[in-house]
Amino acid sequence: MQKNPKNEANKITKVLRTAGFDQFPIKVREVALEYSKAVCPEAPISAIKPVPIPSFEGMLKKNPKGDKWIIGVNEDVASSGRINFTIAHEFAHYILHRDLQQDFQCAPKDMHTWDALGKKIEAEADVFASYLLMPADDFRSQVSGQELSIDLLRHCADRYDVSLTAAALKWREIAPGRVVVLAAKDGFLDWSSSNDRAFKSGAYLATSKHLIEVPATSVLARSIRSASGDKARIDARAWFPKEPEGLEIIEHAFVVEGDGYNYALGILTLPGRDREADDEEDLLVPLTGEPTFR
Template sequence: MGELMVSKSPKSEANKITTVIRTLGFDQFPINVREVALEYSSAICPQAPIVAIKPVAIPSFEGMLKRSPKGDQWIIGVNEDAASSGRINFTIAHEFAHYILHRDLQQDFRCAQKDMHTWDALGKKIEVEADVFASYLLMPADDFRKQIDGHDLSIDLLRHCANRYDVSLTAAALKWREIAPGRTVVLAAKDGYLDWSSSNERAFKSGAYLATAKQTIEVPAASVLSGAVRSATGETARLDARVWFPREPEGLEIKEHAFVVEGDGFGYTLGILILPERDREEKGDDELLEPLTGTPSFR
């Protein structure tokens, strides 16, 4: 299957659709991803478009993309049980991504929130690509920059972005992590342990990452996350960088934000660690949103 794969850039494909939307005069947010998926697929592949987006109760799955037995149409299914509109929106965009990027590879995609390190290399690649496409389609980088320029990170800023794009607070935080300058790590904690962690490229290259896919990592007792409680503003503090990253220089401080996120059937503490910049060679802006050490729940 890997030999058949024709690589498309998830960012470029999402940006191409954004350009079409803007050309038609619909540069408004949140993007109606249901309408976009149906109409765009019909325009680019009229012989086998997406014909419906249906609520489907799929135990342990967030969503699916399935081709009809005749091969002349596709259907997106979304598990809407106890899901917020932001989670549903991102799931639809994720399945639409599989259609745009991967429909020549498989006839059936079933996407669940599970550890990426349990998948084979191709499975992990296409799931990461689908999340990147969805992120750029729902939250175009240029518009996101306009929302955050001149503003310090805060729960209000993340909520503004989440509401503007109809995505989850975590999806907005992961996009902020990519767009904001400097070294940033976004993570989620449940029951005293990290569920996942995602460093931006600058942080990862400097060694500031938490390998949650390889080991169980307890939330440090000295961190803000360890005692965070639900509040309207979240909690912020400065602390020694070595609380989280022992290899950082002595005396270096980082800024830690903690936001308790609660919803139907789920709850976790979202953490954002901002480290001082260090002089290191950077990669270009076209890198994927990697490394993902664990499975960030964009939804």
């Protein structure tokens, strides 16, 4: 039977809370090692090892004897948030997909070579990792009643020890209405991810199919390094030509800097439509561009 990534992550959260281990950030290394022994004692995860290979994120591999699995993670040129998410992502492959194959190697550059099944299992692993590290009920309690800001996202990123981008993508799921999160470099989009309500309304940007330039009127076109980020109202049709004339969207832009990567993170919030999609069961929305949670 196919496993649901959200349900499986929530199941682990319930186990942790019942055992009294409900503090954040989740100790994902310990969870992966101990939980795998409980669910599959004949072939658990035996170790999580550093694998310093350039352009490599993580891997899950079964040993030749078939009685152990090993997670490998590139800890070079990466923040603790990216490392945590990578470990959770590989743990997801173990929980969800270990019956499908015996070797998972995950790197952003590989995305464009994945077949339909490959893209599906990578998306499922990201969803599992997101719900394991940032349980929806706790995340809602952190952001409820608060206006989106860089401080709010940083608070969430620090609480769960994830990247700012992972926190922004989680906020995209929790926030009411239509939300699109994207990243830009050198005037063009790297990737874009719409929540279910935005995607079903046609508010998405197909960066995997087209080279998309940042609109001249966008905040991202002039984003600067600022402790508070930037925010403005702009014409919705600058990004989404099919939106009604005169409709405005709120655009946030934050400059994200790290060791070996820099980009502008954008969050677009669009007014709701008369008929909103059900957001509780369809959170696994197609992602365009490179994997983004890290």
